[in-house]
Amino acid sequence: MRNFYSMLVFFVFLVSCGDKPKADKNAEQNEDVATKQMDTVVKEKEIPKKIFKTFEKLADTTFVRLADFSDGFGYELRYATENNFLKEKVYDCAECYTRVKTAKALLKVNEDFKKSGVRIKFFDCYRPNSVQYKMWKIVPNPQYVANPKKGSIHNKGGAVDITLESLDGEELDMGTDFDFFGKRAYHDNFDLPKEILANRKLLKETMEKHGFWSTRTEWWHYNLDGAHRYPIANFKWDCN
Structure with missing residues (x-):
């Protein structure tokens, strides 16, 4: 036995x-x-069929190209270049898309910034979920890249990575470059020169005033309140 x-x-x-x-x-x-x-992809009604100059009749969830509504922003979309922490280009071309609700909030906050002689400069906006998978393949670490299965608010059209620049295009000193992963980039790190702290304070307080909230470890990252409820999207813009 x-x-x-x-x-x-x-x-x-x-x-x-x-x-x-x-x-x-x-x-x-x-x-x-x-x-x-993708389990959740953008619905056809969320993709504009033509270029719009006004938000009239557009749902808050529709994706729009921000430059079609204002020429008052600055852009340096890093993931369309190799100048990023991945050291690889993951966008076919540089564009800044967001959902309509996000775009409306960004236009309002930018008008507020202009009163202080500065404007928003974008490093990243909406990010297709397929690009999130590319990033995860390069750096599969949730400390730096959101797991594409769960997605990030960038994939939902409700997050932006930004800094401030003068109306002539000169960046304000924020203490670190975009995507610097270290304590010097933390919002609660006050061991920095007064000018840097003042610049970060202006960015943070003005963004929060218009419904955005920050991430403690990344001075550049802002999510629109409620945007986490949007579905993950894989809408891809055309490169002309």
Whole structure:
């Protein structure tokens, strides 16, 4: 009887070992499917069929190109270049899209900034979920890149990475470059020169006044209040 149980245990061990490669293969296949067929993608009605100059008749969830509504912003969209922490270009071309509700808030806050002689400069805006998968493949670390299966608010059209610049295009000193992952970029790090603290305060307080909230460890990142409720999107803009 003891030999019988020994043989049975050995048999179960062999079967379980044999199943593992199959399970791993299935997991890889599932991940490939998730990459190609996003669980949540932007609906057709959310994609504008033409260029709009006014928000009239557009739903808050519609994606719009910010430059079509104002020429008063600055842009340096880093992920369309190799000048980013990934050291790779992950956008085919540089564009700044957001949902209508986000765009409306950004226009209002930019008018407020102009009273202080500055304007918003964008490093990143809406980010397609397929790009999130590209970023995750390069740096699969949730400390730096949101897991694409869960998505980030960038994927929902409600987050922006920004700084401030003068109306002549000169960046204000914020103490670090965009995507600097260290304590010097934290909002609660007050061991910095007064000029840097004043610049960050102006950015943070003005953004919060218009319904955006900040991330403690990234002085450049702002989410529109309530944007986390939007679905993850994979709308991709055209490169002309």
